[in-house]
Amino acid sequence: MDTITIVLVLLLAVVVSEFLSRMLRLPIPRPLLQIALGGAIGLVADFRVTLNPDIFFLLFLPPLLFLDGWRIPKEELVRDARPILALALGLVVFTVLGVGLLINYMVPAMPLAVAFALAAVISPTDPIAVSAIASRVPIPKRMMHILEGESLLNDASGLVCLRFAIAAALTGTFSIYDATLNFIWLAVGGLGVGFVVTWVINAAKNWVARHYGEDAGSQILVSLLIPFAAYLLAERLECSGILAAVSAGLTMGLSETSGQAMATTRVRRSTVWDMIQFAANGIIFVLLGEQLPAILRSAAETVRLTGHHEPGWLLIYVLAINLALAVLRFVWAWVSLSLALLRARRRGVVIQRPSWRFVAAMSLAGVRGAITLAGVLTLPLFLYDGSPFPARDLAIFLAMGVIILSLVAASIGLPLLLHGLQLETNTTQRAEEDRARTAAAEAAIAEVERVQHELGEGKPDADIYVAAAARIMDLYRARIEAQSRVGDDPALARQIEAIEARLRIAALKAERMTIYRLLRTRKIGSETARKLVRELDLMESRYEG
Structure with missing residues (x-):
């Protein structure tokens, strides 16, 4: 009964956040409002949600990643494949190495493997949070497509890096050769499983619909089960369930071009998925806020892990990590853009260099959100020998601080950077x-x-x-x-x-x-x-x- 009550309270908080955002016209993005409501619930309610990392990961990530892959414009993904891959793969590794070393330097008590795990979990960006922030100021369409494509793939690459870092923290060993082979299997296997599962299910579903008629309810339920089927099968085969969910979404989008489903099915299914996306993203941010009071109460104990006594040092670390993320992202984007312009000039193509404000906006638009929270909560509670996972509470606190501060910084900075810039016409x-x-x-x-x-x-x-x-x-x-x-x-x-x-x-x-x-x-x-x-x-x- 307590579990059902908690779920209902979380859903009610998501609804209230939407009502408040619309009625009061607050100049803050909805994710921040949901975090505040979650914090209020954590302060006044007599219950605290104890999250099982594996269950939390399974419930929220597959459907969200599947829907992102399903709805992303495929031709934009292909057209901007080079910058998207540079951000989703190269920038993630660059961020994990740079921020991981910085965290380990600032907090020597946090083992290097745990520091890399934290850096991996704060690498993925959240397009939902960016869209909420940018609703007041139009984001250039191509920039938004690149951000969407980046977030679709860097979710997978960041969480794969997280998996390697956790394995290193648990075992105390790390082999680049084994990690490379493992990464190839994780990537190829995950993408293959997602494609095969979705193709087989859609083929069977379409055959049944052609011979025995189509029922909208069962069709919608099948679409809801596909991401979980792909994720669980991939995990059973020890490849990436995350990439399987992404691949399943991309395959679903391609299979939909056959137009075999009834119009009523598509309309109802779209509404159901919109509701799931709204509820799942909202619950994640409310849960983040609900966890904050308990984590803040243990801030004094957590700060001692850093070698200091004043809780203000935690804020300094959060600021330093956010600054490092923005600087690394700006440097990567600037260098990538310069190399792209150089290659274009060698081909005889003259391209005008975008304003530095666009590059700065791309850097600031790297907002962290639902995937970061979901990933950091999957940090194990214990090591193999039964001892507590080192600096777990500190990692969760810093990840939450990065999410909140990146949301605040983007909500203030993006409108300033994009205001007055000439956007591309449609x-x-x-x-x-x-x-x-x-x-x-x-x-x-x-x-x-x-x-x-x-x-x-x-x-x-x-x-x-x-x-x-x-x-x-x-x-x-x-x-x-x-x-x-x-x-x-x-x-x-x-x-x-x-x-x-x-x-x-x-x-x-x-x-x-x-x-x-x-x-x-x-x-x-x-x-x-x-x-x-x-x-x-x-x-x-x-x-x-």
């Missing part, structure tokens, strides 16, 4: 969307004509079908919504409505298949396709219901 996407709408409308008109002839052929009242089809084709040609008058005969009205509904569904399906075809041939992007398919699904769901 003319390419608008033109792409216009072309897609035109192609979809042409396909719809052709399909309406075909179905009209098929339905009315050889029937004495064929003119009714012609009239119904003409009205629908007029709507597509004009791309406007208009009400039609069908006369005073109720039976005739119902007949025409049924015919129109069938013709509309045929037209909408033709539109959607054209959109997916344009997406598969890379003539339009994922965001454009998702927007147009969403519109078509909403219209079709009216007639399927």
Whole structure:
């Protein structure tokens, strides 16, 4: 009963944070508000959530990473693959080494392996937190796509580094050769498991739907189970469950381009996943706040691990770590950009160097959030010999401090850095969307004509079908919504409505298949396709219901 009460209280706190954010129009991002509410709960409530790291990791990370992989624009991921990989892989290793050594230097009582584990866990960035902060100031679209792609992959690379660091802390040994082989298996195996599991499940699901019909509820439940299936199987095979969840999401996004699911299923499934994302991210930040009072109460004992007596030193360490993260990120981004410009000049391509404010914004946008908290809470409670894991409370405190301070710094600094900068125009996407709408409308008109002839052929009242089809084709040609008058005969009205509904569904399906075809041939992007398919699904769901 206590567990159920705690879950309900956490969900209520997430809802309250959303209401307060909207009603009071507070100039702070919602994650900070959720942390504050969690802190209030931890102070006044007579319960404290004791988190099992393995269960916490399993419950929250697979669905969140799966959804990120599912919804990220694939063509943007391919186009910006080089800077994304540089940030998601190179910057993570650079950060783990640099910040790990810094933490070990500042706090000699924290073993080097634990310092590297803490550095690994604060390496991944959180696009949800960045989006919440940047809602008041528009972030350049390409910058946001790079941040999303980076966060999708650096979650995996950072948590894989965390796994190696924890293993080194538990065993006291570390082999670069074994770690390299292990990393290759973790990466290749994880990506392969995610792809195979998702492909097999989708193939089986589509076969059942084609032969026995489709039920929206079961389809949604299957999509919810896929990330957990991929994660658990990958962990059983001792490869990366994190990468398996990411790969499963990417595969799910690609398989969706077949357009086999019903419109009603897609609409309902999107709503369910939006709710899960909102609730899971919110609960993680509320839990972070709920854990803070207990950790602060033990701050005096924790600070003694650092060799000092004043708790203010903990704040100094948090500031130093955040500064180091920002500096390392700025240096990496600046060097990567300079090398990219140099390669472009060698190819004879002249590219204008972006303003330093963009590079600074990229550095400050490296906000830590849900993945950092989830990762740091997976630090073991005990070593193999039964002794407490060294400096675990200190690592958790510093990670929480980094999350909070990075949120505060970005919420203040990003609007200042981005304000007044000329952002790229969206003319390419608008033109792409216009072309897609035109192609979809042409396909719809052709399909309406075909179905009209098929339905009315050889029937004495064929003119009714012609009239119904003409009205629908007029709507597509004009791309406007208009009400039609069908006369005073109720039976005739119902007949025409049924015919129109069938013709509309045929037209909408033709539109959607054209959109997916344009997406598969890379003539339009994922965001454009998702927007147009969403519109078509909403219209079709009216007639399927």
